[in-house]
Amino acid sequence: MIAYLTNLAALAAIFGILASTLNVAVGYAGIFSVAHAVFFGVGAYAGAQIALVLVPDALLAMLVAGLISGALSLCLALPALRVRGEYFVAASLGLQMMATTLFSEWKSVTGGIGGLTGIPRPHVFGVEVGTLPLALAALGLILLATAALMRGAFGRTLRSIRDAESAAEALGKNVAAAKALAVAFACAGAGVAGALFALHMQFVNVESFNLDQSVLIMAMVIIGGTGTLLGPLVGAVILLSLPAGLAFLPFIPATEVGAVQQMVYGLAMTLLMIFRPAGLVGDLSRGKSMA
Amino acid sequence: MSAPVLVCEGLSRSFGGVKAVAGVSLALPAGQVTALVGPNGAGKTTVFNLITGNLRADAGSAMLRGRSIMGLKPHQVARMGVARSFQDLRLFTHMSVRDNVQSATETSAWFWQPGGAAARRAREAATEEALARTGLTDLAEARAIDLAYAERKFLSMARILAARAGIWLLDEPASGLDLASRLRFGALLKEARAQGVAICLIEHNLDVVTELADRIAFLDQGQVLAEGEPQAILKDPKLAAIYFGDRGEAA
Ligand SMILES: Nc1ncnc2c1ncn2[C@@H]1O[C@H](COP(=O)(O)OP(=O)(O)OP(=O)(O)O)[C@@H](O)[C@H]1O
Ligand SMILES: [Mg+2]
Numbered sequence: 001m002i003a004y005l006t007n008l009a010a011l012a013a014i015f016g017i018l019a020s021t022l023n024v025a026v027g028y029a030g031i032f033s034v035a036h037a038v039f040f041g042v043g044a045y046a047g048a049q050i051a052l053v054l055v056p057d058a059l060l061a062m063l064v065a066g067l068i069s070g071a072l073s074l075c076l077a078l079p080a081l082r083v084r085g086e087y088f089v090a091a092s093l094g095l096q097m098m099a100t101t102l103f104s105e106w107k108s109v110t111g112g113i114g115g116l117t118g119i120p121r122p123h124v125f126g127v128e129v130g131t132l133p134l135a136l137a138a139l140g141l142i143l144l145a146t147a148a149l150m151r152g153a154f155g156r157t158l159r160s161i162r163d164a165e166s167a168a169e170a171l172g173k174n175v176a177a178a179k180a181l182a183v184a185f186a187c188a189g190a191g192v193a194g195a196l197f198a199l200h201m202q203f204v205n206v207e208s209f210n211l212d213q214s215v216l217i218m219a220m221v222i223i224g225g226t227g228t229l230l231g232p233l234v235g236a237v238i239l240l241s242l243p244a245g246l247a248f249l250p251f252i253p254a255t256e257v258g259a260v261q262q263m264v265y266g267l268a269m270t271l272l273m274i275f276r277p278a279g280l281v282g283d284l285s286r287g288k289s290m291a
Numbered sequence: 292m293s294a295p296v297l298v299c300e301g302l303s304r305s306f307g308g309v310k311a312v313a314g315v316s317l318a319l320p321a322g323q324v325t326a327l328v329g330p331n332g333a334g335k336t337t338v339f340n341l342i343t344g345n346l347r348a349d350a351g352s353a354m355l356r357g358r359s360i361m362g363l364k365p366h367q368v369a370r371m372g373v374a375r376s377f378q379d380l381r382l383f384t385h386m387s388v389r390d391n392v393q394s395a396t397e398t399s400a401w402f403w404q405p406g407g408a409a410a411r412r413a414r415e416a417a418t419e420e421a422l423a424r425t426g427l428t429d430l431a432e433a434r435a436i437d438l439a440y441a442e443r444k445f446l447s448m449a450r451i452l453a454a455r456a457g458i459w460l461l462d463e464p465a466s467g468l469d470l471a472s473r474l475r476f477g478a479l480l481k482e483a484r485a486q487g488v489a490i491c492l493i494e495h496n497l498d499v500v501t502e503l504a505d506r507i508a509f510l511d512q513g514q515v516l517a518e519g520e521p522q523a524i525l526k527d528p529k530l531a532a533i534y535f536g537d538r539g540e541a542a
Contacts, residue, residue, distance in 0.1 A: 153397040153404045160383045160394045167381035170343065171454055172369035172398035181400065227385075 006132050008244065010200050012237050013135035014193050017142055019220040019232035021189030026218070027226030028150055029182040030162030032085065034214045035092040038099040039069040039187035041209030043194025045109060048116045048204055050195075058122035058134055061195040069191025070184045077183040081176055096211050103206040115205025122199040131200035138196060142189050147229055149185070158182055159227075219265060223272055225279025234281055239265070295320045296489045297373070297458055302341050302351035303513075311337045313513035314351070319458060319489040324480060326500045326521070327493045329510035330534055335493045336378060338510070339460045343375050344368045355458075370398055374456035378463050378493075380447045382435040388446055389431040393418040395450040421452035424479060441472040448479060459483065459490045465499050477503055497525060509534075 018040060025031040043065035050061045080091045103110050110116065121128050149155055157178050160168040169175050198204045216239060224235025242264060246257050272279065295318035302315045312334040319325055327335050340346040342353050344365045353360050360368050369375075383391045396414035397404050404410065422428045425445040430438065435446060444464060451459055465476050480503055484490060494500050500507065500521065507524040509517045511533050517524055524530060 149402060153393075153399070154402050156386070156390050156394045157397060157400060159386050159390070163383040163385055164381035166345065166365070167377065167383070167450075168394070169365040170369055170375050170377075171395045171450065172366050174366050174400040178400035181402065 006130075008240065010130075010132040010135050010196075012240050013132070013139045014196050014200065015217070015220065015236040015240055016139050016233045017135075017189055017193040017196070018217045019224065019236045020139075020143060020146060020229075021186040021193075022217050023221045023226060023228075023232040024146060024150070024158075024189075025182055025186040026221055027228070027231075028155060028162065029158040029179055030085070031081070031179055031183060032089045032218075033092040033183070033186075034089060034211065034218060035096040035099070036186070036190055036217045037209045037211070037213035038096055039073055039190035040194045040197070040213070040217075041099065041103055041204075041206070042072060043069045043191030044198040044204045044209065045103075045116070045194075046191065047195025048119045048198040049109065051119050051122070051199060052116065056120035056123050056199075058124050058129065058195075058199055061122070061199065062138065062192045065191040065195035066188040067191070069194065070188030073187030074180055074184040077180045078176070081179045081183070093211075096214055100206060100210045103209055111205065113206065115203060116198070117203050119198055119202045119204070121202070131196060135196050135200070138192055142192070143229065143233075150229070154178075154181075219269060221279075223268060223279055225281035228279070228281045231279050231281035235279070297342070297353065297355055299338075299342065299353045300351055302338060302353065303349045304337055304341055304346055305349060310513050312341060312348075315510070315513070315515055317491075317508055317515070319491050321457070321489045322484055322487045323505040324484055324490045324492055324503050326504035326507045327491055327510060328495075328497075328500060328507055328524075328534070330536065333510040334513040335510055336462055337513075339375055339462060339491075339493070342368070342460065343373060366398075369454070369456075372457040373460065374451040374454045374458065375460040376447045376451060376462055376464055380443055382443060382446055384436040385434060387431065388427050388433055388435060388438070388449075389418060389422065391435055391446055392421050392427075392449045392453045395421075395453040396455075417453050417455060421449040424452055424482070425449040426475065441468055444468060444472070444476075448476070452479075452483075457488060459488055461490065462493045463495065464492070465494060465496065473499065501525065 018036060022033070022036045025033055046065040046068045047061035050064055076095065080088060083091060104113050122131060122134060123129065157168070157173055160173065161175050161178060165175055197208065220235035220239050221232045222235070223238065224233065225231025243257065243261050246252055246260055246264070247254070252260055297319040299315060299317045302312055303310070304312045315334070315338055317325070317338070327338065329335055337346065341348045344360070344363050344367065348361065355371055355373065360371065383394060386394070393414065396417050399405055404414070422431055425448055427442065427445060427449055430442060435443065438446060448464060465473055468476060480490065492503065504521050506519065507521050508515050509524055509530050516533070517527065517530060
C-alpha cells in the first residue's frame with residue numbers, strides 16, 4: 001500500500017509539473033498546444049539515454065532534458081506562433097502526430113515501439129535517491145519560478161497578450177518573442193518531467209507520449225483551472241486518482257474501468273465548461289464574454 | 292508652430308476595390324491637437340493603422356522625427372514613442388486596472404525588465420501617476436471587465452499616459468462620455484498638449500473638436516478634403532453637407 005501511494009504521489013508530482021507548465025502557455029499566454037506530451041517524451045528519452053549511456057545522475061538528466069526540450073520547442077514555436085490561435089492548435093496537433101511516428105520509428109534513440117528498458121535508478125552526487133523526493137523538489141522549484149514570473153512583468157505581458165494582443169503590441173511589446181519564451185519555459189518544464197518519468201518508471205515507450213497523453217494534460221489544466229497556480233495541480237491529482245478510485249468501486253467490472261473512465265472525463269469536462277468555465281480553482285467571471 | 296514630429300505623405304491603402312485611404316498627407320506638430328474628422332467609413336482608423344504598422348501601406352511614407360517608420364512592426368513603432376488607443380478600447384479585460392496601466396510601462400518581452408530596482412520604481416511611479424491623473428486610483432484593484440463605460444475609456448487613456456509617448460493617436464476617446472467625463476477628458480488632453488505631446492484625435496462630436504482642436508483635417512472617402520483652423524473648416528458649408536450626410540440627396 002505504501003509503495004502504491006508513493007508511486008501515485010511521484011506520478012502526481014510529475015504530472016503536476018506537466019500541467020503547471022502547460023498552464024503557463026494556455027492559462028497565461030492563451031496559447032493552446034496539444035503537443036505537450038511531445039516535449040515530455042523528448043525529455044524522457046534524453047533523460048533515459050543519459051542514465052543508460054552516461055551516468056544515472058538525476059540532476060544532469062533533468063537539466064539536459066529540460067534544455068533539449070526547451071530549445072527544440074523554441075525552434076518550433078518561432079515559426080508556428082506566427083499563425084492565429086486556431087491554426088496553432090492545428091499545427092501542434094500535426095507536430096504531435098509526427099512526433100508519435102518518430103518516437104516509434106527512431107529505434108536507435110527511442111528503442112522503437114518496445115521503448116527503452118533497464119533505465120538505472122536515479123542518483124544525486126553518487127547516492128541513490130527515490131524519485132518521489134526528486135519529483136517533489138522539482139515541482140516545488142518549478143512552481144516557485146512560475147509564481148515569481150507570473151506575478152511580475154513577464155506574467156503581465158503574457159496576460160495582456162491573452163486579453164488583447166494588438167493592444168499589447170501597441171504598447172511596445174514584442175508579442176512573438178514573449179509567446180516563444182512562454183512556450184520554451186513550458187516545454188523545458190515538460191522535459192524535466194520527462195526525465196523524472198523515465199527514471200521513475202525505469203522504462204519508457206511511445207505510449208506515454210502520444211496524443212491521448214497531451215489531451216490528458218490539457219484536461220488537467222482546464223478542469224483544475226487555467227491561469228491559476230494551484231488549479232493545474234488539483235486537476236493532475238484528480239485525473240490521476242480517477243482510475244484508482246473507479247477501480248475500488250465494486251459495481252464496475254475491472255474490464256470496463258477504462259471505458260467508464262473515459263466517460264467520466266468527458267462528462268466532467270462538458271459539465272465544467274458549462275457551469276465553471278474557469279475550472280475548479282479558477283475565477284468565476286473568466287470564460288464569460290465581456291458585456 | 293514647431294516643426295512637426297510625425298509627417299505622413301501620400302498614404303494610400305485599398306481593400307479589394309475599396310480605396311480606404313487615398314493619398315493622405317498629415318503633419319502632427321508637438322504640443323498641438325490635430326482633429327481627424329469625417330463621416331463613418333472615411334478612413335480615419337485606417338490612417339492610424341497605416342502609421343502604427345498594423346496595416347501595410349500601398350504607397351506613401353510616414354516619417355517620425357525624420358526617420359521613416361514604414362514597414363516597421365507595431366511594437367517597434369510604439370517603442371519609438373507612438374501611443375495609440377483603439378475605437379473598441381481593447382483593454383486587458385481580466386487584469387486589474389493597475390496591471391493594465393503598469394503593463395504599458397513594461398516593453399521588454401524578456402523574463403524580466405531591464406534597469407534594475409531604480410527603473411522598476413520609475414515604472415511604478417509612472418503607473419501611479421497615470422492612475423491618479425485619470426481618477427482611477429481608487430479602482431486600481433478592480434478588473435477592467437468590471438469597470439463602467441466612462442472608466443473604461445479613462446483606463447485606455449491611463450495606459451497611454453503611462454507609456455510616456457511623445458505622439459498620441461486617439462481613436463474616438465471621448466465618444467459616449469457624459470458632460471462631466473468629457474470635461475475631465477478635455478483637461479487631460481490640454482495637460483498633455485502643454486507638455487508638448489503631439490496629439491491626433493479622431494472625434495465625431497464637433498463641440499469636443501471645437502473645444503480641443505488646434506487644427507482639423509477633414510477626411511472623406513480616404514482623402515483629406517480640407518485642413519486648417521477649426522473655425523474655417525467648421526464654417527465651410529460644403530464640408531458640413533458631407534459631414535451631416537446631405538450628399539446622399541445631392542447625388
Ligand atoms: N481590415 C480591413 N479590411 C477590409 N476593409 C477595411 C479594413 N479596414 C477598413 N476597411 C474599410 O475601409 C474603409 C474605411 O474604414 P475606417 O475604419 O478607416 O473608417 P473610419 O473613418 O474609422 O470610420 P468610423 O467613423 O466608422 O470609425 C471602410 O469602407 C472599411 O470598411
Ligand atoms: Mg474608425
